[in-house]
Amino acid sequence: MDLLYKITLNLHSWNRYAILIAGFAVIYFAIRGLNSKTSYNNNSGKSMLFFLSSLHFQLLIGLLMYFVLSPITTHALSDFGSAMKNGQIRFWAVEHAFVNIIAIGVAQTGSILVRKKSTDREKHRTALIWTLIALVLILLMIPMGLMGVDRPWFRF
Numbered sequence: 001m002d003l004l005y006k007i008t009l010n011l012h013s014w015n016r017y018a019i020l021i022a023g024f025a026v027i028y029f030a031i032r033g034l035n036s037k038t039s040y041n042n043n044s045g046k047s048m049l050f051f052l053s054s055l056h057f058q059l060l061i062g063l064l065m066y067f068v069l070s071p072i073t074t075h076a077l078s079d080f081g082s083a084m085k086n087g088q089i090r091f092w093a094v095e096h097a098f099v100n101i102i103a104i105g106v107a108q109t110g111s112i113l114v115r116k117k118s119t120d121r122e123k124h125r126t127a128l129i130w131t132l133i134a135l136v137l138i139l140l141m142i143p144m145g146l147m148g149v150d151r152p153w154f155r156f
């Protein structure tokens with residue numbers, strides 16, 4: 001169990017970079033498409049697909065850790081009341097998990113709306129707005145001291 005926790009924590013930790021790279025790529029192709037009035041092409045579609053796939057993978061590992069493997073969140077779930085009084089534990093048990101689930105929902109909604117838009121300009125605009133909102137939420141919830149919780153940037 002301990003080994004599985006270490007493996008999932010490492011995967012979850014490194015996959016954040018896949019998410020961030022793909023998210024910024026979506027934004028880059030959307031801005032470039034809007035500025036140069038080009039079509040919503042393969043690059044735009046592929047970066048959106050990569051963004052959503054890495055997010056779904058993150059959600060899957062996150063849920064596995066949250067309910068089964070992480071000593072922090074499983075302990076918090078067993079006594080939620082006292083966990084809420086500790087800011088660091090609350091960050092993992094509430095803020096990190098729930099805000100990121102909302103962010104994944106926002107990104108997913110954006111990709112569905114992109115498919116429904118009929119013009120390239122509308123597709124680029126929709127991809128830009130929804131991905132930007134999702135990325136801001138994700139960046140706020142990456143533990144880097146902002147919320148009083150710090151974690152290593154790179155796990156080996």
Ligand code: HEM
Pocket residue numbers: 009012013016019055058059061062063065066070071072073092096097098100101103138141142143151152155
């Ligand atoms: C875009 C989405 C997400 C990103 C970028 C993200 C990022 C991270 C990062 C960077 C860590 C710290 C890893 C380390 O210590 O090296 C972490 C830990 C964790 N995340 Fe996420 N996460 C996301 C979504 C989620 C979701 C949706 C859940 C649960 C439903 C979740 C549950 C957890 C848990 C349980 C931990 C480990 C706490 C511990 O035992 O140390 N994450 N996450």
